[in-house]
Amino acid sequence: MKLMKLVKYIFWIAYNLWFYILVLFFTIVVVLPSFIFVLINNKWYKYHYKVGVLWADLILLFMGMFPVKNGALKTKKNKSYIFVANHVSMIDVMLLISVIRNNPLVFIGKKELEKIPIFGFIYKKTMILVDRSSRESKKKVFEETKKKIFSGISLGIFPEGTIPESNVVLAPFKHGAFTMAIEHNVPIVPITFLDNKRKFPWSYGSLIGFSKGSPGRLRVNIHDPISTEGLSKEDRIRLSDKVRDLILKDLSLS
Numbered sequence: 001m002k003l004m005k006l007v008k009y010i011f012w013i014a015y016n017l018w019f020y021i022l023v024l025f026f027t028i029v030v031v032l033p034s035f036i037f038v039l040i041n042n043k044w045y046k047y048h049y050k051v052g053v054l055w056a057d058l059i060l061l062f063m064g065m066f067p068v069k070n071g072a073l074k075t076k077k078n079k080s081y082i083f084v085a086n087h088v089s090m091i092d093v094m095l096l097i098s099v100i101r102n103n104p105l106v107f108i109g110k111k112e113l114e115k116i117p118i119f120g121f122i123y124k125k126t127m128i129l130v131d132r133s134s135r136e137s138k139k140k141v142f143e144e145t146k147k148k149i150f151s152g153i154s155l156g157i158f159p160e161g162t163i164p165e166s167n168v169v170l171a172p173f174k175h176g177a178f179t180m181a182i183e184h185n186v187p188i189v190p191i192t193f194l195d196n197k198r199k200f201p202w203s204y205g206s207l208i209g210f211s212k213g214s215p216g217r218l219r220v221n222i223h224d225p226i227s228t229e230g231l232s233k234e235d236r237i238r239l240s241d242k243v244r245d246l247i248l249k250d251l252s253l254s
Contacts, residue, residue, distance in 0.1 A: 008212075012211070012212050012213070015063075015211075015213055015214070016211055016213070018062075018063070019059075019063060019090070019091075019200075019211075019213075022058075022059045022062050022063065023059060026055050026058050026059055027055070030051060030054055030055045030058065031048075031051060031052065031055050034047070034048050034051035034052075035048065035126075043151070045104065045106075045126065045153065046104045046152075046153075048126065049104035049105070050104075052097055053097055053098065053101045055094075055097075056093075056094040056095070056097040056098040057098055059091075059094050060091070060094055060095065060098060060218075063091070063200075063215060064215025064216070065091065065199065065200075065215055065216065065217075065218050066216075066217050066218065067095060067098055067099060067217075067218050067220055068217045068218065068219050068220065069099060069220050069222055070219070070220065070221045070222060071222060072222075073099070073100065073102070073103075073189075073222055074222075074224050074225060075102075075103050075189065075225060077102060077103070078152050079103075079152070080103075080148075080149040080150075080152055080153060080154050080155075080184075080186050081103060081154045081155075081186055081187050081188070081189050081225060082154065082155045082157060082177055082180060082181045082186055082187070082188050082189070083096065083100055083103075083105060083154060083155065083156050083157070083189045083191055084157050084158070084159050084177050084188060084189070084190055084191065084243060085156075085158060085190075085191035085192065085193055085247075086158070086160065086170055086191075086192060086193055086247050086251070087158035087160045087161075087162065087163050087164075088163060088164075088193060088196045088197035088201065088202070089163070089193070089196040089197060089199075089200045089201055089202055089211070090200065090202060090211070091196055091199075091200050091218075092158065092193060092196055093107065093156075095193060095196065095218055095220065096156050096191065097156075099191065099220055099222070100154070100156070100191075103154045104152070104153050104154065105153065105154040105155060105156045106126065106127050106128055106148055106153055106154075106155060106156065107127045107128070107155075107156045107157070108127070108128045108129075108130060108141060108145070108155060108156075108157050108176075108177075109127055109128070109129055109130070110129070110130065110162075128141055128144050128145060128148070128155075142180065142183075145180055145184070146184060149184050149186055154186075155177070155180070157176070157177040159173040159174055159175075159176070159177045159178075159240070159243075159244075160172070160173060160174070161174045163202045166197075166201060166202075169248070169251055169252075170244065170247060170248050170251060172244075173240045173241075173243070173244050175236045175237060175240050177240075178236040178237075178239045178240045178243070179233060179236045181228045181239070182228045182231045182232065182233060182235060182236055182239070183233065185228055185229060186228065187225035187226055187227050187228060188225065188226045188228065188239065188243060189222070189223065189224075189225045189226070190223040190226070190243045190246045190247055191220065191221070191222055191223070191247075192220070192221040192223075192246075192247045192250035192251065193218065193219075193220060194218075194219040194220070194221060194250065194251065194254040195216065195217065195218045195219050195254075196218060199213055199214060199215075199216050199218060200213035200214075201213065219254070221250045223246055226239070226242070226243070
């Protein structure tokens with residue numbers, strides 16, 4: 001019994017280290033060279049995003065993880081959307097990029113991420129970072145998202161704000177994503193990750209997010225786009241609750 005536990009622990013350590021090695025390796029070898037597109041002309045981000053899809057696919061493949069979608073994504077090319085998903089794992093970003101492969105998107109993430117070597121530099125130049133303690137930062141984010149949306153770029157947002165503790169199925173949603181969807185008149189697309197928490201969960205109290213993960217399939221439920229046409233800012237809570245109920249129902253049935 002003790003031997004089995006030891007074997008599992010050794011596997012988990014190796015599997016976690018393998019994840020970080022893959023992220024570092026493919027960021028340097030795959031993403032970094034294509035970053036020249038963004039530095040030359042930010043309008044070329046769409047070409048950089050295609051490389052980002054390859055980056056996500058390769059990390060998932062070499063982790064032995066295989067996305068399984070419940071159906072096709074019902075979105076139009078060159079149209080902007082706000083994709084929202086539950087946040088449970090470090091592989092959420094890779095999986096969302098892999099699934100939303102034909103609609104270039106940028107993430108709205110925490111400003112602290114820019115401190116990560118190499119990855120942080122690229123993230124800062126290509127994504128939208130927000131300092132939640134700064135009202136001025138939030139205003140800047142709104143203007144930046146407006147520019148992205150009107151240039152045909154979609155947004156990827158985890159409305160829980162952060163990965164909740166392991167005993168929480170789905171944390172309360174912050175309303176920023178829904179306010180932006182209404183203000184910019186773009187559809188919301190709910191996405192549910194059914195297996196990420198089980199296959200590669202974030203572990204609290206660990207310096208690098210040690211995960212007791214394992215390879216396998218990653219089921220993804222893709223919902224139809226929800227129109228925000230005709231909605232006002234006062235409808236943001238109702239819209240947020242509607243999307244959260246859809247994702248929560250998926251998780252309860254999984």
